[in-house]
Amino acid sequence: MTSLSQRIEDVRRRIDSACVRAGRRPEDVELMLVSKTVERERIDEAIAAGHTLFGENRVQEIVAKFSDGVPPQVRVHLIGHLQTNKVKAVLPLVDAVHSVDRTSLVEEIEKRSGDASIDAYLQVNTSGESSKFGVSPGETRRLAERMAASSSLRLRGLMTIALFDADEERVRSCFRLLRELRDDLVERGIADSLGLSMGMSSDFEAAIEEGATVVRVGTTVFGRRDTPDSAYWPPNP
Numbered sequence: 001m002t003s004l005s006q007r008i009e010d011v012r013r014r015i016d017s018a019c020v021r022a023g024r025r026p027e028d029v030e031l032m033l034v035s036k037t038v039e040r041e042r043i044d045e046a047i048a049a050g051h052t053l054f055g056e057n058r059v060q061e062i063v064a065k066f067s068d069g070v071p072p073q074v075r076v077h078l079i080g081h082l083q084t085n086k087v088k089a090v091l092p093l094v095d096a097v098h099s100v101d102r103t104s105l106v107e108e109i110e111k112r113s114g115d116a117s118i119d120a121y122l123q124v125n126t127s128g129e130s131s132k133f134g135v136s137p138g139e140t141r142r143l144a145e146r147m148a149a150s151s152s153l154r155l156r157g158l159m160t161i162a163l164f165d166a167d168e169e170r171v172r173s174c175f176r177l178l179r180e181l182r183d184d185l186v187e188r189g190i191a192d193s194l195g196l197s198m199g200m201s202s203d204f205e206a207a208i209e210e211g212a213t214v215v216r217v218g219t220t221v222f223g224r225r226d227t228p229d230s231a232y233w234p235p236n237p
């Protein structure tokens with residue numbers, strides 16, 4: 001059995017190699033450990049190993065795991081679908097939301113954030129699957145403009161979940177689409193620079209080669225989850 005810290009180091013090495021292959025700087029790609037279903041004890045182990053960025057899918061789970069507060073050096077990012085009625089509870093606990101996908105959610109964040117502002121990624125459905133959340137590519141610019149104009153949000157980039165497919169070209173086409181949408185927003189001056197939150201255990205190296213700035217890795221570091229992914233991406237959201 002390899003230790004948690006060895007597995008984190010191993011993923012980091014694979015990230016760095018992918019950067020080298022793509023002619024990118026390793027410091028331009030951040031590793032997020034996706035800790036959904038992972039117990040707080042093991043999260044603390046990763047923190048003790050020096051890791052500071054964690055991704056969680058569910059508001060209730062974040063509240064339960066971090067009821068004693070998030071350690072000061074640690075950042076928790078919400079990467080799962082956010083219901084409007086959970087915004088108030090989650091804002092004090094997270095540093096960013098990667099799943100902003102509708103105007104009503106932006107409005108609720110504005111209502112609940114007071115003077116604070118939160119980092120936000122706009123989630124795009126690049127695979128066209130009905131089970132995935134996110135705006136369609138064609139709706140991206142409109143929501144991005146809305147987010148960029150909000151003083152409650154700092155638009156940091158775009159986020160996507162690629163197709164799960166053995167055909168790597170089809171997976172990459174999702175990443176490429178997100179990058180093109182990002183480039184278009186920057187070209188139009190909607191933001192000076194925008195990141196790309198894309199790539200998971202099965203596809204993070206391809207995502208980096210296509211421009212990812214944050215990769216979200218769970219299974220490769222923490223092991224298989226008992227909860228199937230369909231619990232997070234329900235059909236017909």
Ligand SMILES: *Cc1c(COP(=O)(O)O)cnc(C)c1O
Nearest residue numbers: 034079200201216217218219232
């Ligand atoms: C669970 C999850 C991940 C991590 O998936 P793994 O395959 O376990 O690496 C990344 N992004 C989102 C949005 C997730 O829900």
